[in-house]
Amino acid sequence: MSLKHSYSLIAPFYDVFLEAVTRAPRRKSLTSLLPNVPQDVFINGVGTGLDLPHLPQQHRYVGLDLTPGMLRRSLRRRDGLHFRAVQGNAERLPFADESFDAAILHLILAVVPDPAHCLAETARVLRPGGSILVFDKFLRQGERGLWKRAMNPLLRRVATRLDVVFEELLGAVPTLQLISDEPTLAAGWFRLIRLRKG
Numbered sequence: 001m002s003l004k005h006s007y008s009l010i011a012p013f014y015d016v017f018l019e020a021v022t023r024a025p026r027r028k029s030l031t032s033l034l035p036n037v038p039q040d041v042f043i044n045g046v047g048t049g050l051d052l053p054h055l056p057q058q059h060r061y062v063g064l065d066l067t068p069g070m071l072r073r074s075l076r077r078r079d080g081l082h083f084r085a086v087q088g089n090a091e092r093l094p095f096a097d098e099s100f101d102a103a104i105l106h107l108i109l110a111v112v113p114d115p116a117h118c119l120a121e122t123a124r125v126l127r128p129g130g131s132i133l134v135f136d137k138f139l140r141q142g143e144r145g146l147w148k149r150a151m152n153p154l155l156r157r158v159a160t161r162l163d164v165v166f167e168e169l170l171g172a173v174p175t176l177q178l179i180s181d182e183p184t185l186a187a188g189w190f191r192l193i194r195l196r197k198g
């Protein structure tokens with residue numbers, strides 16, 4: 001089963017499981033970190049648009065997702081935002097270099113098959129000095145993560161990877177600098193990370 005197929009099946013139930021539990025970290029990632037001046041903001045893997053209610057109104061947003069059923073739901077949440085939904089692949093973005101001032105990577109790096117490539121593509125479409133806001137679950141460097149690695153072969157095909165080490169992704173994209181990295185849900189399995197393109 002492809003991720004597009006499984007997320008088409010998950011789409012009607014996604015918010016029931018994810019909306020409440022992820023609300024606080026989303027708010028923390030988004031509200032304080034986007035600047036006041038209007039900017040072009042890219043939401044990679046926008047899903048059902050759970051980020052949209054936390055986004056300030058002054059920016060112009062483009063949300064991309066592979067799965068039409070997820071993307072359609074995001075449109076119901078745009079509510080006055082300048083928001084455009086684009087169907088596409090997070091690993092081959094249909095945008096020119098340096099198209100955006102900021103990017104949001106919430107619960108997408110640990111989903112796509114090649115997260116380093118997804119991060120590199122996001123950096124490519126970002127203007128120099130732009131920020132990337134990451135909220136996701138990562139293995140710590142050197143963590144054995146036995147049950148996570150055991151579940152990974154099944155779960156990576158239908159919903160999410162459990163074996164992504166963030167530091168390995170960052171090491172593969174030399175244009176990005178780490179600005180902050182703090183633990184959030186599940187005793188720090190999930191992290192809020194801010195990056196800047198040099």
Ligand SMILES: C[S@@+](CC[C@H](N)C(=O)[O-])C[C@H]1O[C@@H](n2cnc3c(N)ncnc32)[C@H](O)[C@@H]1O
Pocket residue numbers: 003004007018044045046047048049050051064065066067070088089090091106107108111112113
């Ligand atoms: C776990 S959901 C996260 C959605 C949203 N960012 C959030 O925070 O709730 C993962 C999303 O990634 C999308 N997705 C999976 N593979 C993708 C790909 N290669 N390119 C773009 N989107 C993808 C799925 O359709 C799904 O909407």
